[in-house]
Amino acid sequence: MRNFRNWHTMTVSPAFSGASPAASPADPALGLLPVWKLSDLYAAKDAPEFVADLEKARTLSLAFEEKWKGKLADAAAKTGAGGLGEALSEYDALDDLLGKIGSFAGLTYFSDTSNPANGKFYGDIQTKLTDLSSHLLFFALELNRIDDAVINAAMDRDPATGHFRPWLVDLRMDKPFQLDDKLEQLFLEKSMTSAAAFNRLFDETMSELRFEVDGEKQPLEITLNMLVEPEPETRAKAAVALSKTFGENLRVFTLITNTLAKDKEISDRWRGFEDIADSRHLANRVEREVVDALSEAVTQAYPRLSHRYYAMKAKWLGVDQLNYWDRNAPLPETPKGLISWPEAKDTVLSAYGAFSPEMAAIAGRFFDEEWIDAPARPGKAPGAFAHPVVPSAHPYVLVNYMGKPRDVMTLAHELGHGVHQVLAGGQGALMCQTPLTLAETASVFGEMLTFRALLEKTRDKRERKAMLAQKVEDMINTVVRQIAFYQFERKIHTARKQGELTSEQIGELWLSVQNESLGPAIRISEGYETWWTYIPHFIHSPFYVYAYAFGDCLVNSLYAVYQNAAPGFQDKYFDLLKAGGTKHHSELLKPFGLDATDPSFWSKGLSMIEGLIDELEALDKAV
Structure with a gap:
């Protein structure tokens, strides 16, 4: 069932009590690598603002339960004050507040999982958030027990309720797999000592x-x-x-x-x-x-x-x-040389800007406002990620930058996620979260833009061969x-x-x-x-991995449309990203003439990889 965000799924890296430490020099050839500024969320683990928000979350969660539990069917019959739209708005705001608290605890912990103080902080906050979520669990369960006709009428009659139509329609897809309230509460509370505990052990x-x-x-x-x-x-x-x-x-x-x-x-x-x-x-x-x-x-x-x-x-x-x-x-x-951080930044932002100045402007904020953690250092988690946090805050990006061409592609990938998360934030906390299959769209598209921009600048056949080979390998790894x-x-x-x-x-x-x-x-x-x-x-995230292949094949088809598109493609693409979790993949792809249920859809996406291998083979003969 859908509850508040699951913080143990993040793969993140060192936090420093929420403060912004000095940037790490790493290899001098890379330039000064940035470290993220978690103080945008809270100044420290014991900051008065954090303590106050935690208490506010507790007070509001208890008040929400008292106000709405057992009364949602009556609320669905009202418009305005006391109506279901009011309850949904309050729930949306609570999700944002709890999400901000959970993000800070998760980012702090995963910033340095070897620090016992961070581990205790993360564990304690997870426990408190789970306890608070148990007071809110009734909301989705009770909504799904209301007759479809009543919910549909409420959405049609009341604009405040109708605003949350995508979330309500989405929620009701969970209905066949919903257990009774006591079992759902048991599953929620036991998650701390089952899946969450073993996730933490792994990390x-x-x-x-x-x-x-x-x-x-x-x-x-x-x-x-x-x-x-x-x-x-x-x-x-x-x-x-x-x-x-x-x-x-x-x-x-x-x-x-x-x-x-x-x-x-x-x-x-x-x-x-x-x-x-x-x-x-x-x-x-x-x-x-x-x-x-x-x-x-x-x-x-x-x-x-x-x-x-x-x-x-x-x-x-x-x-x-x-x-x-x-x-x-x-x-x-x-090429053997390292790519400096300023060069990587310019490469990605230039590629983004050639597609859309707005896209480059959003990505540029990650650099300018210290939303990126770049150095590879002891204690830092491996890999890379973009974490959306909540709409009232902003996303953060983590990479382990070592100056390799693949690191530039990774930066382009994660900034694509970040741009997507910023744009989808307008949907609010409940509706901004994109399904994993579509969450990879902007990241892979951003990576493709960057690759194509670099390839167009490369005139040396040997370097072009190396670039194509690396891209083919990345696509094979992804698909x-x-x-x-x-x-x-x-x-x-x-x-x-x-x-x-x-x-x-x-x-x-x-x-x-x-x-x-x-x-x-x-x-x-x-x-x-x-x-x-x-x-x-x-x-x-069991079975998460097919989302990468889904996203890569989808973007291959999408990019082919872009290459032959009339003016206006960028606007349609931004509409796709802004939709967040409000539309099904079929609805989002329709403006581009794409349909993932068409048996030939995946063949089109795979044919782009095959075409790059053909180009490599021809280039190899010419070198």
Whole structure:
């Protein structure tokens, strides 16, 4: 059921009591890297404003329950004061307030999960927010018990209620899977000691892991980054270090995986979901048949995409097979120099500005107003993210910037999310949240704009080949790899129904999908069977991963429309982003002449990747 935001799903990085620390110099060649300013939310964990807002949230939650519980059916018959529109407005404001508090606690904790004080703060605030949410849980449940005709009449009659029509219509899709109030409250309160607890265990364990390379122990992000270094020996050493540490911690990751899979199976069974991924499809507001068609289309394309590309890459690198750790190795043609932060900023903003000055202006605020945390440093969580916070505040972006071309693409990706979140914020707290399948649209589109802008400037054929190769690899990682992840999750959750899985069994399932998706040009050797352990999406958001493939294929089709579009495309695109969670994917794509339920839709998206591989093959012959 839908409640307030789930803060443990964030992958974030060091907070410093909400203050803005001095920017980190990192590698001098990168320039001064910015650190975000969490004081925009609250000055510190014990700031008077934070304490006051927490007390305000408690008072308002209790008052809301007292005012509205058991009275929503009567409210639905009224217009104006005391009507359902008033209740929805109050609920929307409460969601924003609780979201702001939860964001600050989550960002602070994930900023440095190794800090015990941050862990206690996060845990305490999570507990308080869960307690407050238990007083608000009745609202959605009671609304869904009101007859459809009554709700429809209220939306038609009362403008204040009608404003929330998309949210109410969306909420009623949950109705068949809704339990009685006591069970829903039990599920909510027990989440702190079940899924949330094991999510926290995963995050803290991963943050503490160190990987030894040449006698030096380093965190995950830095070690993973070594896999895209130009020297084969460096990549091999990193792979050995990763496999060794993952293997030493298999027991805890196996326990986490088994526990969360079982926890989800219990929840799905009680709610009546038929398929193991149906709860995710419902949350994404996408039909199971659409996802099945996507998965099948990508699987059938493996030979034309990943198998074909990796065979080409093996030839370029002078081997019959690539080691699994060489999958993302840079080509010899790849420029060796680091890209400074100012250059990365200019690259992304210029590409955004060429598409839309408004888009560049919004993205520019992230740099100018200290909404970005860029340095890679000990204790900082790996990866990258854009967190929307709440409409009354602003989003934050985290990247681990090391000056590689892929880091520039990651920055473009996350700023796309940020622009989307700013634009959707106008819908208010309840309706700004976009389903995961559409949440990747702006990020992948921003990445594509940046790539195309860079490619157009590149005249050297060897550099162009390196750029195209890297883009193809990124698209394979986004589409092929994520669908393989989705199929791995399906195998895990299906097998878990028969009993606990051993580390060896999980490893075998992992290798089965990796072999199929990567193809014969990749040598899967000992050690790779443990690499499922570090993928956070499996833990935080089961079956999230297909959203990346959905978004990439969608944007490929959308970008093809843009390339041939008449004036006005940008306006329609901004309307899509501003919609937030108020419209179904079919309604949002219709102005562009696209339909994800059309069997040929996914083929169109995949054909763009295939076309880039064709271009690479032709360019290789010309170099």
